[in-house]
Amino acid sequence: xxFEWDMFTAALTSSAFVHGAMLSVGLAVCAMVLxxxxxxxxxxxxxxxxxxxxxVGGAYVWFFRAIPTxxxxxxxxxxxxxxxxxxxxxxxxxxxxxxxxxxVVEAAYMAEILRSALLSVDDGQHLAARALGLAPHKVxxxxxxxxxxxxxxxxxxxxLIAMLKYTSLASVISLRELLTTAQSQVSVTFRYAEYYSAxxxxxxxxxxxxxxxxxxxxxxxxxxxxxxVGQVSGLKVGTAxxx
Amino acid sequence: MSTPVLQAVDLHRRxxxxxxxxxxxxxxxxGEVKALLGPSGSGKSTILRLMALLxxxxxxxxxxxxxxVGVSTSSNGSTRRLPERHLAVQxxxxxxxxxRFNLFAHLDVLRNVTLALTEVAGMSKxxxxxxxxxxxxxxxxxxxxxxxxxxxxxxxxQRVAIARALVTNPSVMLFDEPTSALDPELVGEVLEVMExxxxxxxxxxxxxHETRFARRVADEVMLFDGGVMVEQAPPNQxxxxxxxxxxxxxxxxxxxVGN
Amino acid sequence: MNRRSQSARVAxxxxxxxxxxxxxxxxxxxxxxAASGKAPAGLLEAGQLSVCTxxxxxxxxxxxxxxxxxxxxxxxxxxxxxGKLWDxxxxxxxxxxxxxxxxxxGKRCDITWSALYVSPERQxxxxxxxxxxxxxGLIVRSGDESIRSADDLSGKTVAVQGGGSNELxxxxxxDRFVAAGKPGITIQPYPKTAETVAAVTNGKADALIETDVAxxxxxxxxxxxxxxxxxxxxxxxxxxxxxxxxSELTQPVTTGIKQLISDGTLPDLAKKYxxxxxxxxxx
Numbered sequence: 001x002x003f004e005w006d007m008f009t010a011a012l013t014s015s016a017f018v019h020g021a022m023l024s025v026g027l028a029v030c031a032m033v034l035x036x037x038x039x040x041x042x043x044x045x046x047x048x049x050x051x052x053x054x055x056v057g058g059a060y061v062w063f064f065r066a067i068p069t070x071x072x073x074x075x076x077x078x079x080x081x082x083x084x085x086x087x088x089x090x091x092x093x094x095x096x097x098x099x100x101x102x103x104v105v106e107a108a109y110m111a112e113i114l115r116s117a118l119l120s121v122d123d124g125q126h127l128a129a130r131a132l133g134l135a136p137h138k139v140x141x142x143x144x145x146x147x148x149x150x151x152x153x154x155x156x157x158x159x160l161i162a163m164l165k166y167t168s169l170a171s172v173i174s175l176r177e178l179l180t181t182a183q184s185q186v187s188v189t190f191r192y193a194e195y196y197s198a199x200x201x202x203x204x205x206x207x208x209x210x211x212x213x214x215x216x217x218x219x220x221x222x223x224x225x226x227x228x229v230g231q232v233s234g235l236k237v238g239t240a241x242x243x
Numbered sequence: 244m245s246t247p248v249l250q251a252v253d254l255h256r257r258x259x260x261x262x263x264x265x266x267x268x269x270x271x272x273x274g275e276v277k278a279l280l281g282p283s284g285s286g287k288s289t290i291l292r293l294m295a296l297l298x299x300x301x302x303x304x305x306x307x308x309x310x311x312v313g314v315s316t317s318s319n320g321s322t323r324r325l326p327e328r329h330l331a332v333q334x335x336x337x338x339x340x341x342x343r344f345n346l347f348a349h350l351d352v353l354r355n356v357t358l359a360l361t362e363v364a365g366m367s368k369x370x371x372x373x374x375x376x377x378x379x380x381x382x383x384x385x386x387x388x389x390x391x392x393x394x395x396x397x398x399x400x401q402r403v404a405i406a407r408a409l410v411t412n413p414s415v416m417l418f419d420e421p422t423s424a425l426d427p428e429l430v431g432e433v434l435e436v437m438e439x440x441x442x443x444x445x446x447x448x449x450x451x452h453e454t455r456f457a458r459r460v461a462d463e464v465m466l467f468d469g470g471v472m473v474e475q476a477p478p479n480q481x482x483x484x485x486x487x488x489x490x491x492x493x494x495x496x497x498x499x500v501g502n
Numbered sequence: 503m504n505r506r507s508q509s510a511r512v513a514x515x516x517x518x519x520x521x522x523x524x525x526x527x528x529x530x531x532x533x534x535x536a537a538s539g540k541a542p543a544g545l546l547e548a549g550q551l552s553v554c555t556x557x558x559x560x561x562x563x564x565x566x567x568x569x570x571x572x573x574x575x576x577x578x579x580x581x582x583x584x585g586k587l588w589d590x591x592x593x594x595x596x597x598x599x600x601x602x603x604x605x606x607x608g609k610r611c612d613i614t615w616s617a618l619y620v621s622p623e624r625q626x627x628x629x630x631x632x633x634x635x636x637x638x639g640l641i642v643r644s645g646d647e648s649i650r651s652a653d654d655l656s657g658k659t660v661a662v663q664g665g666g667s668n669e670l671x672x673x674x675x676x677d678r679f680v681a682a683g684k685p686g687i688t689i690q691p692y693p694k695t696a697e698t699v700a701a702v703t704n705g706k707a708d709a710l711i712e713t714d715v716a717x718x719x720x721x722x723x724x725x726x727x728x729x730x731x732x733x734x735x736x737x738x739x740x741x742x743x744x745x746x747x748x749s750e751l752t753q754p755v756t757t758g759i760k761q762l763i764s765d766g767t768l769p770d771l772a773k774k775y776x777x778x779x780x781x782x783x784x785x
């Protein structure tokens with residue numbers, strides 16, 4: 001087998017790969033955080049009773065799910081400085097541009113995930129919170145949102161892991177993350193197996209770590225045994241712990 | 244006669260094309276226990292929801308301790324529905340217990356009860372915990388403080404729900420069929436707690452099918468049917484010598500089911 | 503047909519298909535064609551010359567009117583001339599720039615003729631047949647006089663098409679600056695040349711580095727916004743046609759190019775596409 005192990009291990013430990021991996025992870029994580037916050041706002045707009053609010057929220061989700069992420073990145077990086085001269089300065093790095101692009105697009109997808117999670121919380125929770133006299137924002141943040149988050153964790157974990165791979169799109173605005181680092185090494189040395197295998201190892205390790213984190217988070221939310229959300233009401237009669 | 248704690252005047256409520264409440268008058272005085280009976284769809288749960296300010300009536304007024312609630316009155320006398328955040332303030336004086344308990348699934352028993360104290364009454368965590376513990380002792384749930392709702396039986400959950408509603412010291416407690424979703428064996432423990440409350444002088448309005456409880460504890464029993472109050476009488480008169488045929492009909496059905 | 507024989511039939515078809523896929527994956531090693539007529543031996547498919555190209559690089563290869571099957575340009579027409587010489591059909595395989603050598607070695611084409619420098623790295627994995635001298639050129643925004651020599655690049659941001667020799671040139675230059683205690687070059691690698699142009703035009707990069715032939719074309723199309731800076735890099739490299747290492751085609755291609763230069767075909771093409779015919783060099 002023609003596989004140069006020295007080249008492989010050198011690639012694995014090279015600063016170029018480490019740097020590329022950190023860029024990929026950093027970009028994915030930061031984008032997901034921003035996307036969740038913006039997406040939460042959009043989700044609230046979509047389930048609001050105000051018709052203007054629902055229209056705005058709907059328009060956001062429609063627009064940013066329609067437009068390809070690649071196009072968004074190219075627009076931000078190339079058209080942006082044309083329209084806003086301030087973006088020509090050095091502080092507007094490829095990383096920053098990619099972060100904005102990914103966050104804004106992913107927020108549309110997160111909005112739908114969060115909206116369905118919010119809607120999945122049993123109506124009675126909302127009712128009881130209001131009956132206690134909790135102010136509307138406290139009903140949302142202290143009662144409904146914590147329960148919605150539990151439902152949102154698995155699909156959000158999916159999105160984060162997918163985002164890690166999407167970061168390679170940012171190569172079109174000159175961001176050299178993990179995959180492009182491997183590609184550039186290959187195009188110089190023409191040793192494909194060694195460099196692509198090194199990239200593969202990095203992705204496996206990173207995704208395994210993310211999955212472990214997700215498990216820890218899910219455990220924290222196990223105040224209801226799996227699958228019992230919304231069944232606090234009557235259906236448990238007489239089946240649980242004897243009085 | 245002092246002002247009634249809770250009073251409904253000519254309440255109307257419509258859902259789409261169906262008129263569920265067709266002009267209901269109702270009042271409960273301090274320390275009184277009123278029981279509401281009636282077939283499903285008669286509007287009795289709707290009355291409770293309106294009195295708890297969880298929904299707006301389409302007509303009529305609701306008064307709490309003599310003051311109209313749920314609306315703001317401008318200088319020229321016209322009224323406007325209060326926005327949600329103001330309604331929340333008014334709801335604090337009314338306690339509500341639901342048929343399906345609706346305990347907060349993500350909080351343990353203790354925190355279910357302290358939530359209102361810390362978030363609504365602004366109590367410190369320490370004070371909130373001691374108030375909550377006292378209230379949970381009262382309903383007999385002191386040994387399950389760290390349990391989560393999903394780990395409790397229906398009867399236990401409902402008792403915690405009662406403690407949760409009581410802890411903010413409301414003027415009146417509303418019970419919407421509190422035992423209808425429970426196994427027969429668990430009904431007793433909840434009724435016991437409610438009876439204790441009545442004995443202690445709490446003002447209560449209870450929608451229920453438990454006629455024995457109503458006879459024993461209520462000061463007045465009412466029958467609702469088709470969106471109107473059909474009969475209103477002290478328990479002995481209501482159950483033994485009702486004035487209206489509809490009441491007689493309703494009671495015979497209850498008796499037939501072994502109640 | 504009863505169910506048993508029907509499922510047996512399906513199983514046989516699936517098995518045969520999988521067998522064929524497996525065979526085609528490991529086989530194909532020595533299945534090139536023999537010489538016939540004017541065509542040499544070693545073509546993947548008899549009567550056909552397949553050419554790997556990245557047609558986004560005017561004036562060497564580009565697409566006119568979006569016709570992806572028929573790229574235009576010096577390289578593309580040169581390949582057609584070679585095909586005519588051998589009396590075979592010419593078919594183009596479009597691939598991304600950094601996939602040009604891998605596709606050749608992956609036997610997706612007979613030759614790669616796509617404005618690639620003959621570099622030591624490429625020579626290690628393929629046979630390069632040079633035909634034109636060239637070198638890197640620099641483009642800056644019109645009116646920007648801050649870069650007049652290679653040393654002026656210290657501390658600047660330069661855009662380049664990633665994964666090629668030009669990027670290595672920049673890196674080498676940057677390393678020399680850093681070793682001498684001067685600021686290095688911020689290199690912005692992009693997958694496509696069009697993006698490097700955008701980077702300079704919209705101010706995200708100070709300059710871009712490209713082969714000198716492409717520089718002329720880019721400046722022409724920039725409507726006066728870009729200008730070439732000559733003489734920054736020496737004209738030290740050559741464009742080459744690539745064949746697989748040790749392939750039977752290497753010699754015939756070399757002979758073919760020699761002939762196309764001497765009989766005037768390639769010089770005429772050079773003139774047609776605005777290139778300097780004196781840069782052509784016989785391999």
